[in-house]
Amino acid sequence: MSILVIEDDPKTGDYLKKGLRESGYAVDLARTGTDGLHMALEHAYDLVVLDVMLPGIDGWEIMRALRARRDLPVIFLTARDHVSDRIRGLELGADDYLVKPFSFTELVLRIRTLLRRGVIRERDVFEIADLKLDVLRRKVTREGVEIPLTNKEFMLLHLLVRRQGEALSRTQIASEVWDMNFDSDTNVVDVAIKRLRAKIDHPFEKKLIHTVRSIGYTFGDGA
Amino acid sequence: MSILVIEDDPKTGDYLKKGLRESGYAVDLARTGTDGLHMALEHAYDLVVLDVMLPGIDGWEIMRALRARRDLPVIFLTARDHVSDRIRGLELGADDYLVKPFSFTELVLRIRTLLRRGVIRERDVFEIADLKLDVLRRKVTREGVEIPLTNKEFMLLHLLVRRQGEALSRTQIASEVWDMNFDSDTNVVDVAIKRLRAKIDHPFEKKLIHTVRSIGYTFGDGA
DNA sequence: CAGACGGATGACAAAAACGTCATGAACGGC
DNA sequence: GCCGTTCATGACGTTTTTGTCATCCGTCTG
Numbered sequence: 001m002s003i004l005v006i007e008d009d010p011k012t013g014d015y016l017k018k019g020l021r022e023s024g025y026a027v028d029l030a031r032t033g034t035d036g037l038h039m040a041l042e043h044a045y046d047l048v049v050l051d052v053m054l055p056g057i058d059g060w061e062i063m064r065a066l067r068a069r070r071d072l073p074v075i076f077l078t079a080r081d082h083v084s085d086r087i088r089g090l091e092l093g094a095d096d097y098l099v100k101p102f103s104f105t106e107l108v109l110r111i112r113t114l115l116r117r118g119v120i121r122e123r124d125v126f127e128i129a130d131l132k133l134d135v136l137r138r139k140v141t142r143e144g145v146e147i148p149l150t151n152k153e154f155m156l157l158h159l160l161v162r163r164q165g166e167a168l169s170r171t172q173i174a175s176e177v178w179d180m181n182f183d184s185d186t187n188v189v190d191v192a193i194k195r196l197r198a199k200i201d202h203p204f205e206k207k208l209i210h211t212v213r214s215i216g217y218t219f220g221d222g223a
Numbered sequence: 224m225s226i227l228v229i230e231d232d233p234k235t236g237d238y239l240k241k242g243l244r245e246s247g248y249a250v251d252l253a254r255t256g257t258d259g260l261h262m263a264l265e266h267a268y269d270l271v272v273l274d275v276m277l278p279g280i281d282g283w284e285i286m287r288a289l290r291a292r293r294d295l296p297v298i299f300l301t302a303r304d305h306v307s308d309r310i311r312g313l314e315l316g317a318d319d320y321l322v323k324p325f326s327f328t329e330l331v332l333r334i335r336t337l338l339r340r341g342v343i344r345e346r347d348v349f350e351i352a353d354l355k356l357d358v359l360r361r362k363v364t365r366e367g368v369e370i371p372l373t374n375k376e377f378m379l380l381h382l383l384v385r386r387q388g389e390a391l392s393r394t395q396i397a398s399e400v401w402d403m404n405f406d407s408d409t410n411v412v413d414v415a416i417k418r419l420r421a422k423i424d425h426p427f428e429k430k431l432i433h434t435v436r437s438i439g440y441t442f443g444d445g446a
Numbered sequence: 447c448a449g450a451c452g453g454a455t456g457a458c459a460a461a462a463a464c465g466t467c468a469t470g471a472a473c474g475g476c
Numbered sequence: 477g478c479c480g481t482t483c484a485t486g487a488c489g490t491t492t493t494t495g496t497c498a499t500c501c502g503t504c505t506g
Contacts, residue, residue, distance in 0.1 A: 187466080187467090374493080375493080413453065436452070
């Protein structure tokens, strides 16, 4: 299990890093909000511990940005116990908070609780911009209206959504959706993208499927 | 979503019940620990809010008993903020705690967070006898070999498997898989069952789809 | 055992999904 | 602005999926 700690105060940061390491987690430490955000988006951490009082981008911003892109559990640390802070954090989607100074044991327990709760399960509901994709029910909606998709369309969209922001090559797509491991010269992917676009992009203002020239395609609201 | 509140103080209890109802949850209230434990074990609540200070069996005992039997998310309420109490609760497996007096908004937010975190997530992998159904990957296997299914076949099987052991009428099946809410006289269901059987039952020794005469169909290994 | 009811199935037809190809449009480098 | 490359799309044909129907079969009842 790997944890990212975003904390500007060196003392607290090192303390957390050391302590969590000793509790058996792989820990990375980011000293600024910007770094933290980048690291969180680059690597596949299992959980983030986030100080809300940061110079530069503040914790709230990070939380918002994080939530928008990934469904990572977040525990936030707040310096003083203001009810409004706590509520704000929870509203932004944090899973938990701790008030400084806190007991280290408690932090570890809370981390354990969150990780125990099967965070590591695969995601089955995605929301990007106004698009919602529910894997268990095989349903896709935009602006709340359901869009029926065929099998291939759903698989393709699921792949794009799962890897949102990543540019996926046609070969990658073909291998995942059609499971061709060889490199055939066909434009099935292009055609499939076209058909998918006709359903989930063309009728709407905001386009979510983007072409990455000479690479492939990518999905996201590009914010 | 349904919640069980275990709280002996009538005022707090009613307050919680009323408030949570207004927030859209179905709420039951237990006034003693014993009652609460029984209710929790009898009914399928999605979450428990538990006061640790109870006459008779105390909250800790309940939590222990609960944890032993069911994997229900528990939020506990503690009268005063003693670090040791908090740690004890978390160690016993609570998912969260609140210190009285607490903000109602915060309680609701915490409940939402826990429920969102998909503690009560739907199942996405089923195994019945040698059949395995993986909803996220849309894959079905028997004796380890994959059986490709069409959309309707998969939906039908998924329904049967989800409700294994239950006898489902054609009308129920039609309404869930085809979403017909009217009662048309068609035998699509029969035909679909036939096609499904051809794939997942006929090639194998053990039959899993059973007809329930003059009712409908049922799924299971009948053990 | 005959008849009636409910269920199973094979055959057919319509609809939907899918892949291929050829052509047209957009883009980037020069 | 020109040209080559890359992408988008319309059209077509094939395959698969799906629904309907008519007939056959099994089982329960009397």
